[in-house]
Amino acid sequence: MEFKATREAYGKALVELGKKDDRVVVLDADLSGSTKSKEFQKQFSNRFFNMGIAEANMVGVAAGMALNGLKPYVSSFAVFITGRAFEIVRQSICYQNLHVVLCGSHSGISVGEDGGSHQSIADIALMRSLPNMKVIVPADYNEAYLAVLESVNIESPVYIRTSRAKSPIIIKKDKFALGRADVLREGKSVTVVACGMMVSLALDTAELLEKEGIDSEVINVSSIKPIDRDTIIKSAKKTSRVVTIEEHTVIGGLGSAVSEVLTEEYPVKVLKIGIEDVFGESGTKDDLFCKFGFTKDALAERIKEFLNG
Amino acid sequence: MEDFGELERIARELRKDVLVMLNKAKSGHSGGSLSVVDILVALYFGGIMNYDPKNPSWEDRDRLVLSKGHACPALYATLAKAGFFERELLWTLRRLGSPLQGHPDSKKLPGIDASTGSLGNGITQAVGIALAARVLHKRYKVFCIMGDGELQEGITWEAFMAASHYKLSNLIVIVDFNGLQIDGRVMDIMNISPLKEKFEAFGFRTYEIGGHVYKNLIDTLTTAKRNVISPTAIIARTVKGYGVSFMANKVEYHGVPPSNQELERALKELDNGI
Numbered sequence: 001m002e003f004k005a006t007r008e009a010y011g012k013a014l015v016e017l018g019k020k021d022d023r024v025v026v027l028d029a030d031l032s033g034s035t036k037s038k039e040f041q042k043q044f045s046n047r048f049f050n051m052g053i054a055e056a057n058m059v060g061v062a063a064g065m066a067l068n069g070l071k072p073y074v075s076s077f078a079v080f081i082t083g084r085a086f087e088i089v090r091q092s093i094c095y096q097n098l099h100v101v102l103c104g105s106h107s108g109i110s111v112g113e114d115g116g117s118h119q120s121i122a123d124i125a126l127m128r129s130l131p132n133m134k135v136i137v138p139a140d141y142n143e144a145y146l147a148v149l150e151s152v153n154i155e156s157p158v159y160i161r162t163s164r165a166k167s168p169i170i171i172k173k174d175k176f177a178l179g180r181a182d183v184l185r186e187g188k189s190v191t192v193v194a195c196g197m198m199v200s201l202a203l204d205t206a207e208l209l210e211k212e213g214i215d216s217e218v219i220n221v222s223s224i225k226p227i228d229r230d231t232i233i234k235s236a237k238k239t240s241r242v243v244t245i246e247e248h249t250v251i252g253g254l255g256s257a258v259s260e261v262l263t264e265e266y267p268v269k270v271l272k273i274g275i276e277d278v279f280g281e282s283g284t285k286d287d288l289f290c291k292f293g294f295t296k297d298a299l300a301e302r303i304k305e306f307l308n309g
Numbered sequence: 310m311e312d313f314g315e316l317e318r319i320a321r322e323l324r325k326d327v328l329v330m331l332n333k334a335k336s337g338h339s340g341g342s343l344s345v346v347d348i349l350v351a352l353y354f355g356g357i358m359n360y361d362p363k364n365p366s367w368e369d370r371d372r373l374v375l376s377k378g379h380a381c382p383a384l385y386a387t388l389a390k391a392g393f394f395e396r397e398l399l400w401t402l403r404r405l406g407s408p409l410q411g412h413p414d415s416k417k418l419p420g421i422d423a424s425t426g427s428l429g430n431g432i433t434q435a436v437g438i439a440l441a442a443r444v445l446h447k448r449y450k451v452f453c454i455m456g457d458g459e460l461q462e463g464i465t466w467e468a469f470m471a472a473s474h475y476k477l478s479n480l481i482v483i484v485d486f487n488g489l490q491i492d493g494r495v496m497d498i499m500n501i502s503p504l505k506e507k508f509e510a511f512g513f514r515t516y517e518i519g520g521h522v523y524k525n526l527i528d529t530l531t532t533a534k535r536n537v538i539s540p541t542a543i544i545a546r547t548v549k550g551y552g553v554s555f556m557a558n559k560v561e562y563h564g565v566p567p568s569n570q571e572l573e574r575a576l577k578e579l580d581n582g583i
Contacts, residue, residue, distance in 0.1 A: 046444070047444060051471055052474070054467035054470070054471070056464045057433050057436070057470075057471055060429075060430060060432075060433025060437060060468065061434070061437035061440060061468075061471065062437060063433070063437055064423065064434035064438040064440070065438070065441045065444075067422070067434065067438060067441075069441070070445070072437075087427065087430075088464070091427040095414075096415055096423075
């Protein structure tokens with residue numbers, strides 16, 4: 001199986017967009033090598049703007065550019081672009097419903113060694129709460145590439161969450177559709193909804209559970225806002241048990257979004273797996289995933305407990 | 310000496326409109342709206358800005374970003390006078406459904422080039438608008454009016470740093486330096502001086518002028534438009550509440566509208582001229 005990081009897809013897709021549309025501009029705040037926006041800079045240096053270590057101003061500048069017909073892609077670590085710059089995202093981007101794409105890389109605890117200060121665990125919650133904002137968490141390199149390409153057509157603020165770590169390539173499709181969830185594996189015993197790197201883990205967990213006679217349905221909800229209500233409800237009606245898995249706090253992220261849909265239309269029991277209202281810490285990605293329970297064995301145990309409970 | 314009587318007459322008219330708007334709205338910011346009027350009059354009626362009220366989104370127009378968005382009653386009165394919309398609309402300020410929001414909303418009102426209100430958000434967008442001109446090969450100018458208290462927001466200095474780094478000579482920042490903020494005098498709350506030196510250190514060509522003197526305003530803005538080297542900062546020394554004796558230099562009128570009696574008195578003063 002091939003492994004690649006979603007942030008690499010961002011860099012590659014930006015170059016494609018740059019070729020197709022001369023109104024696409026890219027901004028970064030001194031992290032262009034890490035976010036991969038440097039790939040765009042190499043080819044379109046006159047449309048690339050390094051704004052220095054000043055994320056809030058970078059976001060405001062992007063708003064001013066969008067007001068005048070440019071299509072800005074704003075790049076930084078997820079923790080800075082959604083945290084430090086939050087107020088500007090709200091006031092200057094979302095309030096005016098501007099077509100600006102924010103890409104937050106190095107999301108979640110899989111950033112690893114940099115530690116809790118740099119591990120973005122609340123970015124989905126923050127961005128999801130803002131009117132007009134669309135929130136996309138691609139499951140792998142392929143989907144990230146397609147999502148970034150599609151984002152140029154989404155005429156509103158967009159937040160795309162990417163990761164530093166390489167992960168398996170699992171998505172086979174040729175177009176990203178905002179607001180559509182994909183059922184990657186059909187099953188009857190339990191619905192497992194995941195986003196980002198947790199999708200491949202959910203599929204591995206499903207295989208493990210299958211050996212014990214548990215037939216999981218795995219859904220990739222990469223479009224967290226808008227969310228595909230129909231697909232989630234249809235699956236819940238079939239299985240009556242829903243588990244959500246996200247590399248994010250269980251407060252306000254994917255689990256909350258799915259719960260909101262279910263409580264309104266088809267209440268079933270939901271198990272939200274994620275980061276339990278704590279900060280991350282330094283360590284390798286694999287060590288951190290073990291500690292936080294993001295391994296197929298740990299996930300299978302929790303799902304079994306949930307189904308038996 | 311040139312005669313600026315017509316501009317002064319317009320300014321008096323706009324100050325009266327501002328006071329009536331605020332009185333009808335029963336809320337809003339009197340002091341900072343009155344201090345900024347002459348700056349706006351110079352820009353819109355002194356031959357400085359290119360704009361077309363019949364085509365408010367004309368791509369080549371000069372842009373105005375009111376970063377001190379709370380002074381929007383003055384901008385609304387100016388835009389109405391310039392023909393962007395009917396003057397009658399002014400009396401709907403801050404009412405439910407009105408395009409004249411409590412702070413400027415670019416989505417709702419023609420002539421508003423950027424939504425502002427949360428301080429610092431205007432200047433950062435203005436830098437983006439100025440930078441966009443470079444990508445789009447446009448020759449428009451971007452005028453950004455800021456408050457002096459606003460300069461306490463850290464993002465304003467991030468924005469100035471970027472404007473200077475990218476040599477945005479099409480950006481002209483005008484500071485409505487009235488010396489007061491909600492809690493008191495700017496120098497007592499959080500001193501921003503020496504301001505001219507700060508702007509110069511940030512790479513701006515900087516001027517310090519009287520903000521109610523039309524000759525100063527027009528001459529400096531005209532010179533600033535010709536600058537092709539660096540961004541420009543104009544520190545315009547103004548008086549908060551200018552034009553109404555009992556509001557002038559009074560911190561109490563930062564966020565308070567005139568009562569009916571005060572309005573009557575103020576309109577009389579303006580009619581008689583100061």
